[in-house]
Amino acid sequence: MITVPDSVVAALQPLHVWLGALATLGMLSLLYRENPFYRFCEYTYVGSAGAHTLVTTFANTIKPGIQTQMIQNGQWWEILPICLGLLIYFQPVKRYSWLSRLPMGYWVGYNAGYALTMRTAMPMLTEVRRSILPPIVITSSGFDLMASINNIVFCTTVVLVMVYFIFSREVLKGRAAVLMNVSRVLIMMALGVGFGNGAITRVSLLIGRLDYLFADWLGIY
Amino acid sequence: MENTIWHRLSKLDHRIIYLVYTIVVAFPLIFGLGLPLPITDDVRAAYEVIKGLPPGSIMYLGCDLGATNLAECKPPIVAICKFAYELGHKIVVSGFWVDGPSLAYIWMEPAMNEIGAVYGEDYVNLGYRASMSSILDQSRYSIIEAFSDRDINGNRLSEMPIFQNLAKASEFTYLVTINPGYPGTADYIRAWRSTGDVSLIIDVPTAGMITTNGTHLQAGLTQGMIGGLNGAAQFEALIGYPAKATASMDAQGVGIFIIIAFLVLGNISFIQLRKQNELTKGGS
Numbered sequence A: 001m002i003t004v005p006d007s008v009v010a011a012l013q014p015l016h017v018w019l020g021a022l023a024t025l026g027m028l029s030l031l032y033r034e035n036p037f038y039r040f041c042e043y044t045y046v047g048s049a050g051a052h053t054l055v056t057t058f059a060n061t062i063k064p065g066i067q068t069q070m071i072q073n074g075q076w077w078e079i080l081p082i083c084l085g086l087l088i089y090f091q092p093v094k095r096y097s098w099l100s101r102l103p104m105g106y107w108v109g110y111n112a113g114y115a116l117t118m119r120t121a122m123p124m125l126t127e128v129r130r131s132i133l134p135p136i137v138i139t140s141s142g143f144d145l146m147a148s149i150n151n152i153v154f155c156t157t158v159v160l161v162m163v164y165f166i167f168s169r170e171v172l173k174g175r176a177a178v179l180m181n182v183s184r185v186l187i188m189m190a191l192g193v194g195f196g197n198g199a200i201t202r203v204s205l206l207i208g209r210l211d212y213l214f215a216d217w218l219g220i221y
Numbered sequence B: 001m002e003n004t005i006w007h008r009l010s011k012l013d014h015r016i017i018y019l020v021y022t023i024v025v026a027f028p029l030i031f032g033l034g035l036p037l038p039i040t041d042d043v044r045a046a047y048e049v050i051k052g053l054p055p056g057s058i059m060y061l062g063c064d065l066g067a068t069n070l071a072e073c074k075p076p077i078v079a080i081c082k083f084a085y086e087l088g089h090k091i092v093v094s095g096f097w098v099d100g101p102s103l104a105y106i107w108m109e110p111a112m113n114e115i116g117a118v119y120g121e122d123y124v125n126l127g128y129r130a131s132m133s134s135i136l137d138q139s140r141y142s143i144i145e146a147f148s149d150r151d152i153n154g155n156r157l158s159e160m161p162i163f164q165n166l167a168k169a170s171e172f173t174y175l176v177t178i179n180p181g182y183p184g185t186a187d188y189i190r191a192w193r194s195t196g197d198v199s200l201i202i203d204v205p206t207a208g209m210i211t212t213n214g215t216h217l218q219a220g221l222t223q224g225m226i227g228g229l230n231g232a233a234q235f236e237a238l239i240g241y242p243a244k245a246t247a248s249m250d251a252q253g254v255g256i257f258i259i260i261a262f263l264v265l266g267n268i269s270f271i272q273l274r275k276q277n278e279l280t281k282g283g284s
Helices: A006-031 A036-072 A076-090 A094-115 A118-129 A145-166 A174-217 B005-010 B014-031 B041-051 B067-086 B100-114 B132-139 B185-193 B207-218 B228-239 B244-283
Strands: B058-063 B090-095 B123-128 B174-179 B201-205
Touching: A006 A036, A006 A174, A036 A076, A036 B123, A076 A094, A094 A118, A094 B132, A118 B185, A118 B207, A145 A174, A174 B014, A174 B067, A174 B207, A174 B228, A174 B244, B005 B244, B014 B244, B041 B067, B041 B201, B041 B228, B058 B067, B058 B100, B067 B090, B067 B100, B067 B174, B067 B201, B067 B228, B067 B244, B090 B100, B100 B123, B132 B185, B174 B185, B185 B201, B185 B207, B201 B207, B201 B228, B207 B228, B228 B244
Parallel strands: B058 B090, B058 B174, B090 B123, B174 B201
Antiparallel strands: none
């Protein structure tokens, strides 16, 4: 990472805030209508985000790897995985495109192996085990009504949603079909909660930008 | 028929809705309303876990986030770091979202300088690294090797006092993961919880991830959750440090109320128009 002297950072601070405010207004101007100012801000954002990713990956991952591991620690053989990784750039060359499959195959294999260990199974099994809860909760202070209701709702939902996904409408007919409808309502409620939380995140995004405009830029509060 | 209030509502210019919404959200942001903020069990559990750890504990702070998560992620990062430092904990920051550690660096520096924390001794930022699974896996044997002995600014980790008592992931007392999605909590659980290296995990998701990550908390894979801006505000209240999250909560509350109001109005308008159309058809 390039280190900029503190005095330069302090001197550029007002410009930095103004640029941030103008970019924010530019992005928000889309809400009024499509316009060149919005396009300019959008393309600048995409371009700078791409450049930042490239520079940060090089500075934080590739450079220290070469500098420390290979040059200082003398682990020259680490050039081999780098060469393997570079083979991916043969992909557009028709004659040698098969070489690009080597790093891709290795990477997919590594992740498949990683995923098939107990690392993945343990959280899943824990969640299954913790899905079985007592319907009556007795604590040191006596019967816990709310915890009991929570457990009953939780276990009933788990079972009914499983019923929804395991059995089809052809199997569950007549009165049993009611189970399917109840399960569907429960799934819709859960999805609704997820959607509501997603909406709250969007509200937070707006709050963040308004806070920047009012506090950092205009200094209202 | 065309001039009824419901008809006019259905044809309302969306820009008016945006304008009304912005003004209504801005008002409590500037003036504050002091709406009540109840503390939930999830946030209290996170607070109790951190508070119960002895001085000298080491926190791994996974900042897997982007610039768009500023409003939801900056307040908990600042609050958790301040609280941890006051308790005498050491902080190691990293992340596998390219912007995450850099943003954490920018957000943390003023707060840590203000309370007198020393970089390299009380806290360190390892910076972004590509390939989360392999880095976390290698950290189980040697953090310094996994991060190529370099922090975010290119300084040697092996020369920092914080790394004199910290060699591998199992020496982290607890893990705090701040993330709006993937990679995030599930990946840390797979990498360090499943292997038994780190058993205490505090989850700090954005509001959109609360439902998904709630399953980890329910299963006991994480020990507490500080979810979204609301969770951050609750945490600020618990540690007695009201800051940005607390100030933003009034605006969020009003913002949600306005969305619900618009939803109700939109649906009433839709039902009324449908009734009117049926009446018109029946009449003709």
